[in-house]
Amino acid sequence: MSAMAGGDDDPPDEFGLIAELFAPLAAGYPGALGLTDDAAFIAAAPGFDTVATMDAMVAGVHFLPDDPPDLIARKLVRVNLSDLAAKGAVPAVVMLAAAFPCGTTRSWLRAFAHGLRRDLDHYGIALIGGDTVSTPGPLTLTLTALGQVATGRGLLRSGARPGHDIWVSGSIGDAALGLKAIRGELPGLADGHLAALADRYRLPCPRTGLGPRLIGLALSGMDISDGLVQDLGHICRASGVAAEVDAAVVPLSAAAAAAVKDDQSLLALVLTGGDDYELLFSAPPEAADAILILAKELGVPATRIGRVIDGGGADAVTVRGGDGQVLAIEREGWRHFRGPDDKGAGGWSD
Amino acid sequence: MSAMAGGDDDPPDEFGLIAELFAPLAAGYPGALGLTDDAAFIAAAPGFDTVATMDAMVAGVHFLPDDPPDLIARKLVRVNLSDLAAKGAVPAVVMLAAAFPCGTTRSWLRAFAHGLRRDLDHYGIALIGGDTVSTPGPLTLTLTALGQVATGRGLLRSGARPGHDIWVSGSIGDAALGLKAIRGELPGLADGHLAALADRYRLPCPRTGLGPRLIGLALSGMDISDGLVQDLGHICRASGVAAEVDAAVVPLSAAAAAAVKDDQSLLALVLTGGDDYELLFSAPPEAADAILILAKELGVPATRIGRVIDGGGADAVTVRGGDGQVLAIEREGWRHFRGPDDKGAGGWSD
Numbered sequence: 042m043s044a045m046a047g048g049d050d051d052p053p054d055e056f057g058l059i060a061e062l063f064a065p066l067a068a069g070y071p072g073a074l075g076l077t078d079d080a081a082f083i084a085a086a087p088g089f090d091t092v093a094t095m096d097a098m099v100a101g102v103h104f105l106p107d108d109p110p111d112l113i114a115r116k117l118v119r120v121n122l123s124d125l126a127a128k129g130a131v132p133a134v135v136m137l138a139a140a141f142p143c144g145t146t147r148s149w150l151r152a153f154a155h156g157l158r159r160d161l162d163h164y165g166i167a168l169i170g171g172d173t174v175s176t177p178g179p180l181t182l183t184l185t186a187l188g189q190v191a192t193g194r195g196l197l198r199s200g201a202r203p204g205h206d207i208w209v210s211g212s213i214g215d216a217a218l219g220l221k222a223i224r225g226e227l228p229g230l231a232d233g234h235l236a237a238l239a240d241r242y243r244l245p246c247p248r249t250g251l252g253p254r255l256i257g258l259a260l261s262g263m264d265i266s267d268g269l270v271q272d273l274g275h276i277c278r279a280s281g282v283a284a285e286v287d288a289a290v291v292p293l294s295a296a297a298a299a300a301v302k303d304d305q306s307l308l309a310l311v312l313t314g315g316d317d318y319e320l321l322f323s324a325p326p327e328a329a330d331a332i333l334i335l336a337k338e339l340g341v342p343a344t345r346i347g348r349v350i351d352g353g354g355a356d357a358v359t360v361r362g363g364d365g366q367v368l369a370i371e372r373e374g375w376r377h378f379r380g381p382d383d384k385g386a387g388g389w390s391d
Numbered sequence: 392m393s394a395m396a397g398g399d400d401d402p403p404d405e406f407g408l409i410a411e412l413f414a415p416l417a418a419g420y421p422g423a424l425g426l427t428d429d430a431a432f433i434a435a436a437p438g439f440d441t442v443a444t445m446d447a448m449v450a451g452v453h454f455l456p457d458d459p460p461d462l463i464a465r466k467l468v469r470v471n472l473s474d475l476a477a478k479g480a481v482p483a484v485v486m487l488a489a490a491f492p493c494g495t496t497r498s499w500l501r502a503f504a505h506g507l508r509r510d511l512d513h514y515g516i517a518l519i520g521g522d523t524v525s526t527p528g529p530l531t532l533t534l535t536a537l538g539q540v541a542t543g544r545g546l547l548r549s550g551a552r553p554g555h556d557i558w559v560s561g562s563i564g565d566a567a568l569g570l571k572a573i574r575g576e577l578p579g580l581a582d583g584h585l586a587a588l589a590d591r592y593r594l595p596c597p598r599t600g601l602g603p604r605l606i607g608l609a610l611s612g613m614d615i616s617d618g619l620v621q622d623l624g625h626i627c628r629a630s631g632v633a634a635e636v637d638a639a640v641v642p643l644s645a646a647a648a649a650a651v652k653d654d655q656s657l658l659a660l661v662l663t664g665g666d667d668y669e670l671l672f673s674a675p676p677e678a679a680d681a682i683l684i685l686a687k688e689l690g691v692p693a694t695r696i697g698r699v700i701d702g703g704g705a706d707a708v709t710v711r712g713g714d715g716q717v718l719a720i721e722r723e724g725w726r727h728f729r730g731p732d733d734k735g736a737g738g739w740s741d
Binding site: 072074077078079080081082083084085087088089090091092096097098099101102103124125127134136137138139140169170171172174176177178181183185187188192195198199263264275278279 | 428431432434435436437440441445446447452474475487520522526527529535537538545548613625
C-alpha cells in the first residue's frame with residue numbers, strides 16, 4: 042500500500058489506490074468488507090425490491106478528457122441515481138469499474154475520489170465494490186447503482202394510461218443548451234445565463250427526493266436522458282399509448298428562456314437535446330393537487346406539460362406550439378452507438 | 392429496431408442492438424422488463440443476502456482483440472461467477488456495460504451475444520440490464536453479477552484460523568502456462584498438452600457448484616485470479632494469520648505437470664501466474680473427509696495444499712519444496728494498474 046506514498050505523477054498500484062482512495066468510501070457499510078474481499082454483501086430487506094441500474098461513461102464521448110475529475114465522478118454517480126429516482130427507488134449502494142489510462146496521475150485520482158466521496162456523502166450511499174484496470178484507450182467509467190423500493194411499487198415506463206397528465210420535474214433543455222454554451226455557440230447570451238446552462242450540463246441534479254415520493258401518485262416514470270420527446274416516446278411504446286405535449290408550457294429556466302427568445306429554433310433542441318436528468322412521469326388528474334403540494338414541499342418544480350391519449354406506434358408523441366399547431370420536431374433525440382457523434386449517457390433503454 | 396436488419400458491417404443502432412441481441416437474454420426474468428426500462432427489479436428474498444461483484448475487461452489487456460467474441464463473452468461471465476462461487480453464493484442475474492469501438496460489426500456482436508446466451512443458459516442466470524456506448528478506444532466490457540447466499544453465511548477472506556487446512560479446487564497454473572503456450576513459449580510440449588493449457592487460459596471454469604456447498608465446511612474462501620501465492624496472502628492479511636504451502640502437493644493437470652517436468656523453473660509461474668479461477672479455501676481438519684466426499688460427488692478435485700499457522704505480515708505465505716526447504720518465489724502475482732504489463736482480471740481485491 043506504500044506505493045501511494047510516491048510522487049503525484051508516479052503510476053499508482055491497484056491495491057494502494059483502493060486502500061488510500063476508495064476504501065474510505067466503503068467505511069460506513071459493513072457488507073463492503075473494506076473493499077478487501079471478492080464481493081460485497083447486501084443484507085436482505087424483506088418487503089423491498091432491489092432496483093439495479095448501470096451506466097458507462099467514456100472520455101471524449103460522455104465528458105471531455107480535461108473536465109475536472111471531481112465533476113466527472115459526480116456526474117457518473119448522478120446519472121445512475123437519476124435512473125433509480127425515476128423508478129421511485131431510494132439509492133443504497135454503488136459499485137465502480139474504472140479503466141484508467143496508463144498516464145493517470147495520483148493527483149487526478151485524488152480529485153476523482155474526492156468528488157466521488159462528496160456525492161456519496163451527499164446522497165447517503167456507500168461504495169461497496171468494483172474493479173480498477175488499466176486501458177490503452179480513454180478513461181472509461183462504469184457505475185452500478187442499487188436501490189430499494191417497496192415490493193411491487195416501483196414506477197415503470199409501462200404505467201401510462203389515456204386521460205392521465207404528463208409531468209416533468211425541474212426545467213427542460215438546460216443541459217443541451219449548456220453544451221452549446223460551452224462550445225461558444227450561444228454568443229448573444231449573458232454570461233450569467235451561459236454559466237447557469239453550462240453548470241446544468243456538467244452536473245445533473247437527480248431528483249432523488251421527488252422520485253420515491255411519487256409512488257402512490259404517479260403511475261409511470263422515467264428520467265429524461267435522451268431528450269424529452271424521445272423519452273416520452275419510450276413511455277408511450279411501453280404503455281401502448283400516445284401523448285400530446287404543449288410546448289408552450291414546457292418549463293424553461295430563465296437562461297433557457299433567454300436563449301430561446303434570442304433564437305426560436307433552439308426550442309427543438311430544448312425538446313430533444315437530452316441530458317436533462319429530470320423526471321418524466323404520468324399521473325391521473327386527481328393526483329395533480331397532491332403532486333403540486335409535494336413539489337412545493339420539496340422545492341422541486343413539477344409541471345404538467347401534456348396528456349396521455351389513445352394511440353401509439355412510431356409517431357406516438359405530438360408536440361403542439363402555443364397556437365395549437367403541431368410542431369415538426371426534426372430529431373427525436375440521441376440514439377446511441379452510431380459513430381463519432383454518439384454519446385449514450387443513459388443505460389439500456391433510457 | 393429495424394436498424395438491425397442492415398448488413399453485417401453496418402454500424403448497429405443501440406436500440407436495435409438491444410432488441411435483437413440482448414433482450415432475448417432477459418426473457419426469463421420478469422424484473423428485467425425486457426431491457427426496456429431505466430432499471431431492473433430484483434424481488435426480495437427473505438433469509439438471503441445479495442452478493443455483488445463487478446469485473447472489467449479491456450481488449451489488449453485482458454484478452455486479445457481478435458479472440459473469438461463468444462469466448463470473450465463467456466470469460467467475462469465466468470470471472471464474475473467465480474467471485475460469487477468463492478463467497479458461497481448462487482448466481483442469479485448479471486448486468487453488462489459494453490463500450491464498443493465504432494467499427495464493431497453486427498456479425499461480431501451476434502457472436503458475442505451468442506456466447507453470452509450460451510453461458511447464461513448454462514449457469515441458469517439472466518441478463519437484467521446494462522448499458523451500451525461507443526468508444527474511440529478498445530472494446531471495454533464490464534459485468535456486474537449478483538447472487539444470493541443465506542444471510543450471514545457467506546465465505547469471507549477473513550475466516551482462516553491457525554491449525555486449519557488450506558485447500559484448492561481443480562488444478563493450479565494451467566491458465567498461466569496456457570498464455571505461454573499461446574505465445575509459443577513452451578516449444579517442447581506435446582500438442583495435446585498445449586491445447587489443454589490454452590483452453591484453460593481462454594475459458595475459465597468457475598466452481599459454481601462447489602462454492603455454495605462449501606458453506607458449513609469451509610471458514611474462508613476466495614477465488615484465485617492473481618496467483619495462488621498472492622491470493623493466499625490476501626486471505627492471510629484479512630484473517631491475521633500466516634500460511635504454509637507444500638509445493639509438491641499443489642495439484643497440477645497432466646499438461647502442467649509435463650511442462651514443469653520439462654522446465655522446473657515454471658513451478659514459480661504455476662504458483663504465482665494467476666487466472667486460475669479455482670477456489671482457495673480453509674477449513675478445520677475435521678471437515679476434511681466431508682470435503683473430499685463432496686468433491687467426489689461433484690467431480691471437482693479438492694486438494695489440501697497446506698495449513699494456516701500463527702503469524703502474519705508481509706511474508707505471511709511460505710512455500711516449501713518436496714525437500715521441506717523454503718522456495719524463494721520471485722514474483723508474488725499480478726498487481727493491477729501498473730502500465731503495459733498489467734492485466735487486472737479480477738475485481739477489487741482479488
